Amino acid sequence: MEAEKAFEKGEVPIGAVVVYGGKIIARAHNLREERNDPTAHAEILAIQEAAQNIKSWRLKGAAMYVTLEPCPMCAGALVQARIDTLVFGAWDGKAGAAGTLLDITNFPGFNHQLKVFGGVMEQECQEIMRRFFSRLRRN
Amino acid sequence: MEAEKAFEKGEVPIGAVVVYGGKIIARAHNLREERNDPTAHAEILAIQEAAQNIKSWRLKGAAMYVTLEPCPMCAGALVQARIDTLVFGAWDGKAGAAGTLLDITNFPGFNHQLKVFGGVMEQECQEIMRRFFSRLRRN
Numbered sequence: 001m002e003a004e005k006a007f008e009k010g011e012v013p014i015g016a017v018v019v020y021g022g023k024i025i026a027r028a029h030n031l032r033e034e035r036n037d038p039t040a041h042a043e044i045l046a047i048q049e050a051a052q053n054i055k056s057w058r059l060k061g062a063a064m065y066v067t068l069e070p071c072p073m074c075a076g077a078l079v080q081a082r083i084d085t086l087v088f089g090a091w092d093g094k095a096g097a098a099g100t101l102l103d104i105t106n107f108p109g110f111n112h113q114l115k116v117f118g119g120v121m122e123q124e125c126q127e128i129m130r131r132f133f134s135r136l137r138r139n
Numbered sequence: 140m141e142a143e144k145a146f147e148k149g150e151v152p153i154g155a156v157v158v159y160g161g162k163i164i165a166r167a168h169n170l171r172e173e174r175n176d177p178t179a180h181a182e183i184l185a186i187q188e189a190a191q192n193i194k195s196w197r198l199k200g201a202a203m204y205v206t207l208e209p210c211p212m213c214a215g216a217l218v219q220a221r222i223d224t225l226v227f228g229a230w231d232g233k234a235g236a237a238g239t240l241l242d243i244t245n246f247p248g249f250n251h252q253l254k255v256f257g258g259v260m261e262q263e264c265q266e267i268m269r270r271f272f273s274r275l276r277r278n
Binding site: 039040041058076077080082097101102 | 183
């Protein structure tokens with residue numbers, strides 16, 4: 001649903017939620033164009049909202065669900081936030097940093113590693129991206 | 140000066156500026172504790188301010204100057220923002236992602252690479268970190 005909101009705004013359709021204590025505490029979608037902000041990816045916005053909600057930058061015990069494999073910036077933010085678990089939909093051959101091009105979520109040298117589950121609802125998550133870029137090419 | 144502002148607030152003392160068209164268009168320092176925001180690193184805040192100033196998420200032609208080698212999140216943000224040049228002070232053996240632990244600023248698979256100059260005013264930039272952590276241990 002968050003990815004669909006981005007789609008309707010003409011943003012690359014990526015959505016993310018943060019779950020903590022059995023509840024969704026943050027929902028966000030990509031707003032890079034609307035905000036003119038290269039950091040306004042769904043994951044960054046969701047992490048910021050989640051941290052405000054629990055009043056701590058440490059999101060230990062939290063899980064992020066996102067429609068696309070995170071880029072290096074977002075994978076790095078998950079490590080910074082000490083998030084426990086990452087679940088994502090489609091793999092990203094162009095910038096994926098949770099296993100595809102490199103793996104920032106499980107880098108032995110860093111002070112935090114995540115449990116990662118990729119390819120969950122992969123078809124649906126790929127499909128919205130395919131729809132978006134096919135519309136973009138038509139226009 | 141930005142790193143000193145962070146130091147005085149009890150934040151890990153890291154400061155960054157963005158230069159564009161021969162002028163400093165953004166200045167920021169680490170505000171992770173004050174804002175309870177794991178993404179509020181100096182580089183992220185400086186990129187956000189710079190993008191607002193030029194009203195574009197593409198910071199092509201810009202240079203970032205930062206006191207410490209960026210972490211994966213911040214190095215990824217520099218790539219996302221298409222910043223041309225990164226100049227940093229101290230190398231970071233714990234999380235450096237511009238050459239030390241890994242190199243996100245010059246990763247062949249990504250769609251953008253930066254010119255990187257590390258170790259500029261290295262002594263001064265190391266010294267403020269050393270002062271901060273030695274004070275932290277004393278308290």
